[in-house]
Amino acid sequence: xxxxxxxxxxxxxxxxxxxxxxxxxxxxxxxxxxxxxxxxxxxxxxxxxxxxxxxxxxxxxxxxxxxxxxxxxxxxxxxxxxxxxxxxxxxxxxxxxxxxxxxxxxxxxxxxxxxxxxxxxxxxxxxxxxxxxxxxxxxxxxxxxxxxxxxxxxxxxxxxxxxxxxxxxxxxxxxxxxxxxxxxxxxxxxxxxxxxxxxxxxxxxxxxxxxxxxxxxxxxxxxxxxxxxxxxxxxxxxxxxxxxxxxxxxxxxxxxxxxxxxxxxxxxxxxxxxxxxxxxxxxxxxxxxxxxxxxxxxxxxxxxxxxxxxxxxxxxxxxxxxxxxxxxxxxxxxxxxxxxxxxxxxxxxx
Amino acid sequence: xxxxxxxxxxxxxxxxxxxxxxxxxxxxxxxxxxxxxxxxxxxxxxxxxxxxxxxxxxxxxxxxxxxxxxxxxxxxxxxxxxxxxxxxxxxxxxxxxxxxxxxxxxxxxxxxxxxxxxxxxxxxxxxxxxxxxxxxxxxxxxxxxxxxxxxxxxxxxxxxxxxxxxxxxxxxxxxxxxxxxxxxxxxxxxxxxxxxxxxxxxxxxxxxxxxxxxxxxxxxxxxxxxxxxxxxxxxxxxxxxxxxxxxxxxxxxxxxxxxxxxxxxxxxxxxxxxxxxxxxxxxxxxxxxxxxxxxxxxxxxxxxxxxxxxxxxxxxxxxxxxxxxxxxxxxxxxxxxxxxxxxxxxxxxxxxxxxxxxxxxxxxxxxxxxxxxxxxxxxxxxxxxxxxxxxxxxxxxx
Ligand SMILES: Nc1ncnc2c1ncn2[C@@H]1O[C@H](COP(=O)(O)OP(=O)(O)OP(=O)(O)O)[C@@H](O)[C@H]1O
Ligand code: SF4
Ligand SMILES: [Mg+2]
Numbered sequence: 001x002x003x004x005x006x007x008x009x010x011x012x013x014x015x016x017x018x019x020x021x022x023x024x025x026x027x028x029x030x031x032x033x034x035x036x037x038x039x040x041x042x043x044x045x046x047x048x049x050x051x052x053x054x055x056x057x058x059x060x061x062x063x064x065x066x067x068x069x070x071x072x073x074x075x076x077x078x079x080x081x082x083x084x085x086x087x088x089x090x091x092x093x094x095x096x097x098x099x100x101x102x103x104x105x106x107x108x109x110x111x112x113x114x115x116x117x118x119x120x121x122x123x124x125x126x127x128x129x130x131x132x133x134x135x136x137x138x139x140x141x142x143x144x145x146x147x148x149x150x151x152x153x154x155x156x157x158x159x160x161x162x163x164x165x166x167x168x169x170x171x172x173x174x175x176x177x178x179x180x181x182x183x184x185x186x187x188x189x190x191x192x193x194x195x196x197x198x199x200x201x202x203x204x205x206x207x208x209x210x211x212x213x214x215x216x217x218x219x220x221x222x223x224x225x226x227x228x229x230x231x232x233x234x235x236x237x238x239x240x241x242x243x244x245x246x247x248x249x250x251x252x253x254x255x256x257x258x259x260x261x262x263x264x265x266x267x268x269x270x271x272x273x274x275x276x277x278x279x280x281x282x283x284x285x286x287x288x289x290x291x292x293x294x295x296x297x298x299x300x301x302x303x304x305x306x307x308x309x310x311x312x313x314x315x316x317x318x319x320x321x322x323x324x325x326x327x328x329x330x331x332x333x334x335x336x337x338x339x340x341x342x343x344x345x346x347x348x349x350x
Numbered sequence: 351x352x353x354x355x356x357x358x359x360x361x362x363x364x365x366x367x368x369x370x371x372x373x374x375x376x377x378x379x380x381x382x383x384x385x386x387x388x389x390x391x392x393x394x395x396x397x398x399x400x401x402x403x404x405x406x407x408x409x410x411x412x413x414x415x416x417x418x419x420x421x422x423x424x425x426x427x428x429x430x431x432x433x434x435x436x437x438x439x440x441x442x443x444x445x446x447x448x449x450x451x452x453x454x455x456x457x458x459x460x461x462x463x464x465x466x467x468x469x470x471x472x473x474x475x476x477x478x479x480x481x482x483x484x485x486x487x488x489x490x491x492x493x494x495x496x497x498x499x500x501x502x503x504x505x506x507x508x509x510x511x512x513x514x515x516x517x518x519x520x521x522x523x524x525x526x527x528x529x530x531x532x533x534x535x536x537x538x539x540x541x542x543x544x545x546x547x548x549x550x551x552x553x554x555x556x557x558x559x560x561x562x563x564x565x566x567x568x569x570x571x572x573x574x575x576x577x578x579x580x581x582x583x584x585x586x587x588x589x590x591x592x593x594x595x596x597x598x599x600x601x602x603x604x605x606x607x608x609x610x611x612x613x614x615x616x617x618x619x620x621x622x623x624x625x626x627x628x629x630x631x632x633x634x635x636x637x638x639x640x641x642x643x644x645x646x647x648x649x650x651x652x653x654x655x656x657x658x659x660x661x662x663x664x665x666x667x668x669x670x671x672x673x674x675x676x677x678x679x680x681x682x683x684x685x686x687x688x689x690x691x692x693x694x695x696x697x698x699x700x701x702x703x704x705x706x707x708x709x710x711x712x713x714x715x716x717x718x719x720x721x722x723x724x725x726x727x728x729x730x731x732x733x734x735x736x737x738x739x740x741x742x743x744x745x746x747x748x
Contacts, residue, residue, distance in 0.1 A: 081638050113644035126635035130657050132411065139653070140643035173411060191639065 019092060020054040021199055021231050022078070027051040027087035029073050033304055046303040047073040049255030050087070052331070055199065060225060060232040062246030062263070064239055064278070070255045070303075071235045072121075075201040078233060079118040080109070091115070091199075114144060117192040118201040119221075122208050123184035127176045127191075133160070134172040137191045144195070159190040163220060182213035186220065193224060200225075203235045218244055239278055243267055251275045254303040254311040256328060261338030271340045273318050310343070318344060422740045429736015435729035439722070443541040459521075460532045462539040462691040467530045471519050472510035515705070518714055525714040527696070528703040537718050539691040544726055547608050547678050548671035554612025555620055555670040556663045562617060563624030563663075564655040567632050568647055577621070584618035593677060597686030604689050607681065611674045620666045624659045631658040661741040668734030675727040693719040 028051075030044040047070040055061050063071050076082040078089060080101055090098040091112065104112055120126035127136050137159060138152040147155070153172070160168035163186040176184055185205060192200050202221065206214040222245055225232055234245050242249050243263055250260040251274065259272040270276045303311065308327040313319055322343050323329075331339040423429050446462075449455035459465050518525045524533040562581070566574040593610060596602065631637065632655065640650050681687040682694025685702075689695060700706050700715035709716045 076638075079642050081641060110644060113642065116642075118639070118642045120635045120639060122635060126639050128634075128636040128640075128654055128658075139640065139645070143644045143646075143649060173407065188639075191643070195643075 019057060019096070021057045021059075021092055022055045023088075023090040023092075023098070024051060024053050024074075024078070025088045025090070027074065027077060027089065028085045029070070029077060029082060030085055043305040046255045046306060048077070048084075049303065049306075051252075051255070051257050053250050053257065053260060055231050055233060057198070058225070058229045058231055059248065060222070060234055060246045062242030062249040063233055063235045063252055064237065064242050064249055065252035066237060066278075069252045071237075071252055072203050074252070075118070075203045075233055075235050078199075079116055079201045080112065081118070110144070113140075114195050115197050116199045116201070117195065117197040119185075119188050119192045119203065119205045121204040123181055123188055124176075124208075126188055127184055129176050132173045132175055133165075133179070133187050136176075136187060137194055140191070140195050155194060156190075159194050162224065163187070163190045163193075164216075165190070180213075181209050182217060185209060185213075185217050189217070189221060189224070193228065193230065196228060197230060199231045199233070201233045201235070204237070206241065207236070207238075214241075221245070239267065251278065254306065256311055256341065257331060257339075258312065258341045259339065260331070261336070265336060265338055271334060271338065271345050272312075272342050273316050273344070274312050277315075277317075312342075320344065419740045423736055426736040426739045428732045429739065432729040432732030432734075432736060435725055436733060439541045439726050439729070440545070442538045443545055446535060446538045455532075455535070460535045462531060462536040465531045465535065467514075467516065467522065467526050467532070470512045470514050470516045470526065470530060472512050474508055474510055515712060515715055524718055527699055527715060528705065529699070533696070533714055533718060536691050536696055537693070537722060540693040540696060540719065540722065541726070543604060543689060543692040544675050544678065544723075547604050548674045548726075548730065550605060550608035551611040551615070551674040552667040552670040554609060555616040556667045558613060558616030559620035559624050559666065560656050560659055560663045562621040563659060564628045564651045566621070567625045567628030568651050568655055577617075578625070581618050581621050584614055585622070587614065587618075589614050589673075590677060590680060593681055594684065594686060597681055597684070601688045602681065602686055604678075604687065604692075607678060607687060608674065611670065611677060615666075615670045615673065620663065620670070623666065624663055627659045627662050628655045631655055661737075665734055665737050665741055668730045668737065671730040672727045672734075675723060675730070679723045693723045 027048055028046070029048040030046055032041045033043045033045055034040060035042045049070070051070075051074060053061065063074060065071055073082060077084050084102070089101045091101055092098050099108065101112060131139075134153070134156050137156045141147065141152045141155060146152070156172065157168040160166070160171055165171045165183060165186055171179075171183075171187075176187075179187065188205070205221065206217050209217060218241065221232070224230065232245070234242065236242050236245075239249075246263050248260065249263050249266045250257050251266070251272065252258070253274050259266065259270070259275045261271075266275060267279065270279050306328075309325070310316065310319070310323045310328050313323050316323065320343060326343070329341045329343050331341045332345070334340050334345050446455070446460075449460070450457060457465070459467055514526065514530050515528045516522060516526045516530075522532050522534065524537065527533055527536065562577050566577040589611070592614075593602075593607070596610065600606075637650055637654055640654055645653070678687065678689075678692060679694035679697070682689060682692045683698045683701070685698055687694070696719040697706070697716055700709075700712070705712040705715050
């Protein structure tokens with residue numbers, strides 16, 4: 001069912017199923033670290049440290065990793081909220097040409113804003129408490145000068161019905177404090193989708209919600225994605241969520257992507273020690289999966305001016321000599337569309 | 351798919367309905383109590399079914415939020431006291447129009463500036479002695495009484511001394527001033543001056559402070575530094591001293607004073623406070639959301655920052671009114687303000703005519719005006735404290 005809908009939309013949008021909607025190349029972002037009363041700069045956090053990936057039209061890529069590994073920073077750069085220090089983000093135009101979003105002029109940026117949207121983690125903070133639901137959802141319609149009041153009311157009303165806030169009229173003029181967390185996040189989804197974007201960055205949209213509501217929001221988002229042909233970068237720290245939501249998964253550790261591949265591939269046969277550790281921490285009630293065998297110790301470090309060796313070395317239970325002498329391993333194709341950054345797999349291959 | 355969506359929506363609508371009616375929701379915008387009007391049965395809340403006029407919807411939303419805020423405000427005694435006092439003085443300010451229109455007051459007698467009581471009450475005086483200054487040969491008593499004692503009066507004679515200033519009597523409830531003008535009328539007109547000054551100064555403050563604060567917070571960088579250095583400068587200036595200096599060079603009209611106070615307060619302290627508030631709003635994810643929606647800096651400042659800092663700026667507006675009313679009194683007292691009637695001017699007249707030191711005897715010349723300044727200035731401060739409770743969620747007793 002999902003496949004058919006997706007294909008028809010892809011055909012409509014680009015005419016080619018292999019076309020990448022978005023390509024990220026060598027993305028880097030550093031934040032200065034200051035210390036002491038003098039606020040001297042003592043180094044940099046390498047929040048995102050050379051990240052490459054692609055997202056196809058209508059595809060959902062899960063970005064998975066522990067807290068502080070740079071997922072949100074990556075997402076914010078894709079939504080043009082933060083500027084990368086290095087690297088390029090290429091967005092494919094409708095005519096098939098690619099544009100670097102850092103080079104967009106004002107008009108190009110306006111077009112970009114209509115095509116790329118973002119859903120934020122905290123539904124309590126990401127909606128202005130002084131604006132009604134109607135105002136919140138129709139804000140972008142106003143900014144892009146789309147239609148008159150009546151048209152906007154109809155669009156918002158349709159969108160509300162679509163995200164399951166029915167009857168729409170009873171929600172239009174409510175203030176956020178009159179909504180539950182789940183309802184707020186539905187409003188946030190409606191706001192992101194009202195411009196019919198091609199790509200949405202979803203930054204842990206369910207992590208702040210009550211357990212009982214998460215599934216319904218995830219279901220809503222994946223349903224709408226299929227219906228509207230939206231591609232997601234779905235950020236989460238929970239592999240179980242990624243498994244439900246995503247076609248492909250990219251595992252991130254301290255600013256680096258350590259493994260990417262199709263969801264089933266990664267979950268059934270994780271190649272990178274870190275992915276294996278993450279997976280072992282997820283209680284997946286599936287007897288066909290290998291039982292947890294790995295545990296990693298320690299919390300995640302901050303990547304403050306990391307030395308040139310594997311980022312995962314300190315916590316890696318399988319480390320070998322080369323891991324501490326050589327630089328961080330590059331992402332290498334291990335077949336079946338999977339890329340892994342670990343000397344173990346490189347050795348295994350060559 | 352559609353079926354699944356239906357069930358999904360039911361799942362998390364359940365708890366909400368309860369929350370709405372019970373008034374649990376606690377955003378920091380309007381009070382959580384609002385749920386009662388909005389969700390309570392659905393019929394009470396505004397519903398867009400008719401696609402009616404935009405303004406009608408806005409008005410009904412406004413009414414709702416005013417009602418919600420009133421519920422919180424009502425619990426604050428200080429705020430209510432402030433409101434009552436302000437209401438009293440507003441009534442006082444409109445009274446003269448009513449009195450003149452109905453003919454209850456005759457302009458020739460009761461006008462606060464040109465009025466004159468031609469037939470003042472008198473007091474019977476017995477001449478007991480004549481005190482003549484041996485050096486100047488001038489009868490000192492006669493001078494003091496403004497030549498109102500007939501010179502051919504002998505010892506033991508009586509005469510009717512016209513009283514000017516006259517103490518409160520049936521025609522002049524608060525007496526007359528040394529120039530024979532009605533004190534009550536002056537007090538009422540003085541309230542008008544105070545309201546005009548206070549509200550104008552406060553409006554200027556709010557407009558400047560919200561704009562400066564929001565713009566400095568959002569754009570940062572050079573604009574911010576420039577505006578904040580200017581603010582530092584204005585904060586360091588001792589306001590009253592500056593007003594006195596300006597007032598002694600040029601003739602101050604009341605609205606000049608309002609402008610100067612408004613600018614000093616708007617660019618200075620209030621702007622700094624509002625900027626820090628705007629900074630806190632600027633880092634909220636909903637501002638990021640507005641950027642993702644395509645909002646420009648102008649959109650974000652006008653649509654998100656300014657409305658968010660507006661309540662706080664209204665609070666500071668109240669404190670500006672207090673400051674303005676007090677400065678007016680001081681400047682008028684020093685005779686630096688070109689104003690027809692004001693409370694400060696009433697005290698100044700009492701002073702220049704030499705009655706200030708006999709305030710016990712001629713109390714109606716000093717105390718009504720002094721009390722009025724104190725009360726109204728205090729009332730706006732109290733109102734500000736009451737609004738603080740509405741605006742500042744931390745203080746809310748829930
Ligand atoms: N504006 C900033 N200034 C300084 N440091 C920042 C800033 N934003 C992020 N960082 C740092 O960059 C690193 C990555 O942050 P990021 O928010 O991208 O992590 P994350 O993977 O989204 O984590 P979480 O799961 O907790 O949201 C963190 O160490 C964080 O402290
Ligand atoms: S490269 Fe070495 S240290 Fe890094 S994950 Fe692989 S085995 Fe562990
Ligand atoms: Mg994050």
